[in-house]
Amino acid sequence: MxxxxxxxxxxxxxxxxxxxxxxxxxxxxxxxxxxxxxxxxxxxxxxxxxxxPGLTRRERSMITLALLAGLGHEEEFAMHVRATVNTGATEADIKELLLHVAVYAGVPAANSAFRIAKHELAKRQEAAQ
Known part of the structure; x- marks a missing residue:
């Protein structure tokens, strides 16, 4: 129940x-x-x-993005990149966390995540225009 x-x-x-x-x-x-x-x-x-209450939404968002990128969960990663508009995680935050992903989870995981993040962030910018 x-x-x-x-x-x-x-x-x-x-x-x-x-x-x-x-x-x-x-x-x-x-x-x-x-x-x-x-x-x-x-x-x-x-x-x-x-x-x-222990972490901000921005911090939770960044942790979630790093984990999803490192684990290669591309669809969920894209969804959480889109959610950063609501969590306060910035494009600069995403870039920095993906550099950490490259070191700790591997360059291929970070490479895929950078591609997805660029696509999602570009869609956001297009929609804002």
């Missing part, structure tokens, strides 16, 4: 970081097959971890 308060806190944080449009789309695409998984990530990742 879901913890309603944890789910609600998680959903508020998830919306704040990823944006209503992304979360609404994920919610619309939820089926019986993945409903438990969606509750799990909303409560666990967003309600328990992202909602904790």
């Amino acid at each position: 879901a913890d309603t308060s944890l789910f609600d806190r998680g959903m508020a944080t998830r919306r704040s970081v990823l944006g209503d449009s992304h979360v609404d789309g994920a919610t619309r695409r939820t089926t019986d097959f993945d409903a438990d998984f969606q509750s799990f990530i909303t409560e666990g990742a967003w309600g328990s971890v992202w909602s904790r």
Whole structure:
């Protein structure tokens, strides 16, 4: 059974970081097959971890980006690059964290992540014009 308060806190944080449009789309695409998984990530990742007071959203965003890049999770990395508009992590932050990824997780992982980040940041700039 879901913890309603944890789910609600998680959903508020998830919306704040990823944006209503992304979360609404994920919610619309939820089926019986993945409903438990969606509750799990909303409560666990967003309600328990992202909602904790120990780090800022910017710091959590940077940690998440570095981990996703290092692990080669390209789709999730792109999503979290887009989310930096809401977390306060800057283009300079992304560049610096990807240099760390190159040293600690490998140049190929950082190379892929730089490509994705450049693409996502360029789309953001185009949309702003």
